[in-house]
Amino acid sequence: MAVFTCDDVNKNLHFKRCIITNYKRGNMEIEEKVIKVIMEQLDVTREQCVPEASFINDLGADSLDLMELIMEMEENFDVEISDEELQNLRTIQDVIDYIRIREIK
Amino acid sequence: MQRQVVITGFGAVTPLGNTVRETWEALCAGKSGIGEITKFDTRDFETKIAGEIKNFDPLSFVNKKELRHLDDFIIYALASAEMAVSDAALSINDTNAERVGVYIGSAIGGLGTLEKEKEQLLRCGPGKISPFTIPSVLANLGAGHVSIKLRAKGPVNCSVTACASGTCAIGDASRAIAGGYADVMIAGGVDAAVTPLCVAGFNAMRAISVHNAEPEKASRPFDRHRDGFVISEGCGLVVLEDLSTARQRGARIYAEIIGYGLTSDAFHFASPPPGHEGAARSMKAALAEAGIDPVEVDYINAHGTSTQMNDRYETEAIKAVFREHSKALAVSSTKSMTGHLLGAAGAVEAIIAAKAICEGLIPPTINLDHPDPACDLDYVPHRARKQEVGVAMSNTFGFGGVNAVLILKKLKG
Numbered sequence: 001m002a003v004f005t006c007d008d009v010n011k012n013l014h015f016k017r018c019i020i021t022n023y024k025r026g027n028m029e030i031e032e033k034v035i036k037v038i039m040e041q042l043d044v045t046r047e048q049c050v051p052e053a054s055f056i057n058d059l060g061a062d063s064l065d066l067m068e069l070i071m072e073m074e075e076n077f078d079v080e081i082s083d084e085e086l087q088n089l090r091t092i093q094d095v096i097d098y099i100r101i102r103e104i105k
Numbered sequence: 106m107q108r109q110v111v112i113t114g115f116g117a118v119t120p121l122g123n124t125v126r127e128t129w130e131a132l133c134a135g136k137s138g139i140g141e142i143t144k145f146d147t148r149d150f151e152t153k154i155a156g157e158i159k160n161f162d163p164l165s166f167v168n169k170k171e172l173r174h175l176d177d178f179i180i181y182a183l184a185s186a187e188m189a190v191s192d193a194a195l196s197i198n199d200t201n202a203e204r205v206g207v208y209i210g211s212a213i214g215g216l217g218t219l220e221k222e223k224e225q226l227l228r229c230g231p232g233k234i235s236p237f238t239i240p241s242v243l244a245n246l247g248a249g250h251v252s253i254k255l256r257a258k259g260p261v262n263c264s265v266t267a268c269a270s271g272t273c274a275i276g277d278a279s280r281a282i283a284g285g286y287a288d289v290m291i292a293g294g295v296d297a298a299v300t301p302l303c304v305a306g307f308n309a310m311r312a313i314s315v316h317n318a319e320p321e322k323a324s325r326p327f328d329r330h331r332d333g334f335v336i337s338e339g340c341g342l343v344v345l346e347d348l349s350t351a352r353q354r355g356a357r358i359y360a361e362i363i364g365y366g367l368t369s370d371a372f373h374f375a376s377p378p379p380g381h382e383g384a385a386r387s388m389k390a391a392l393a394e395a396g397i398d399p400v401e402v403d404y405i406n407a408h409g410t411s412t413q414m415n416d417r418y419e420t421e422a423i424k425a426v427f428r429e430h431s432k433a434l435a436v437s438s439t440k441s442m443t444g445h446l447l448g449a450a451g452a453v454e455a456i457i458a459a460k461a462i463c464e465g466l467i468p469p470t471i472n473l474d475h476p477d478p479a480c481d482l483d484y485v486p487h488r489a490r491k492q493e494v495g496v497a498m499s500n501t502f503g504f505g506g507v508n509a510v511l512i513l514k515k516l517k518g
């Protein structure tokens with residue numbers, strides 16, 4: 001039967017907090033990295049890159065820009081995005097979520 | 106031609122300058138635009154020199170995204186078009202857009218992009234090719250992008266006739282206006298082919314100079330020691346207008362285009378026939394369309410590539426057409442300074458011919474230190490000459506046996 005000391009519990013809590021912080025920091029890093037790629041590829045400002053911004057409607061991208069953007073994301077995050085998956089990536093948040101899930105895996 | 110066609114605007118980027126004014130001033134000062142190739146490592150190349158565009162700021166004309174997606178040839182065309190339209194003080198709007206067309210020729214299109222993407226294909230596989238590859242390589246995308254940027258909705262086309270591309274574009278555009286298919290045309294030629302494949306390809310043909318030690322002396326048209334042309338890059342565009350449209354809006358008129366001749370050698374894909382009868386027929390065809398006597402021509406801006414064959418045969422063709430008058434004619438090859446701008450050559454040289462008419466100044470043939478006895482015309486050696494030019498002819502001949510000639514005239518009154 002395992003016996004937990006207060007110390008163990010505190011350590012455990014600290015460990016969990018670290019995971020959460022790292023996870024959040026990871027998220028922030030992903031978000032910033034995604035936005036950096038988007039700013040570079042679509043020649044848009046940081047202010048335009050709100051999470052709900054649509055590549056086509058808000059950031060002036062055409063279908064070829066999107067293809068290129070996705071190739072850049074694949075390169076930067078070491079993922080492969082199929083054409084079917086691409087259909088669902090309409091906003092900056094879509095891309096951040098997509099990459100976050102795959103990074104955790 | 107049914108309607109009179111005039112030039113009301115110029116735009117150019119050349120190895121001599123990034124505007125028509127800079128280019129013209131360098132030409133009249135007898136400066137060479139040729140230097141060592143900086144765009145790629147020429148270690149294993151026989152030819153290490155070219156006429157590159159220098160100190161050009163593409164971001165003055167396109168945004169960062171366009172800069173990444175467009176081949177240099179398209180950017181040079183966009184820059185020249187912006188300058189030409191501004192020079193002509195032309196406004197393109199809903200009332201005239203459908204009557205404004207764009208003809209921009211190019212010999213090789215986006216060869217540089219093709220080379221880079223082929224390397225990428227071999228290195229990283231087909232999934233890593235830029236989606237902008239094909240639209241950057243297609244030769245008509247210079248004209249395409251210019252028409253988009255200017256919102257010009259009239260006829261759009263791209264002549265791909267090697268070194269005559271720019272001349273054909275201006276000739277065909279003049280006819281589009283003369284025939285009533287458009288009122289205004291942005292026309293000319295562009296190429297950006299200072300690339301490894303282009304240099305190696307012309308080297309393999311023994312067509313380009315290997316005079317690497319003194320780049321500025323490499324292009325030596327009509328000189329006994331000439332050893333081939335020098336590849337250059339750049340663009341020349343003119344705004345052409347129907348005379349009455351131009352007059353109505355009070356446009357400044359540089360010159361009138363009065364004749365265009367286009368013939369085929371039907372002989373060999375790269376070599377002109379002895380005596381170059383195809384070139385002679387092209388000059389005659391342009392004179393016939395202009396309805397002028399050969400003695401009325403004051404100045405010929407020669408094709409004058411600095412290859413052994415061209416310069417000799419072009420001289421023979423000029424003598425065959427102009428007979429006695431060939432001795433009185435001023436003939437200069439500005440390629441001695443610009444190098445050979447390939448598809449842009451004819452357009453830049455048509456601009457030079459028009460400037461000669463406007464300024465009463467004929468730019469020289471530089472580097473003509475040892476005249477070839479077989480080339481015995483007045484080539485305006487070394488220094489520009491002050492001389493009234495009422496009528497000027499511009500010759501360009503291209504691979505495939507195409508000979509294209511334009512005749513420009515000072516507009517009176």
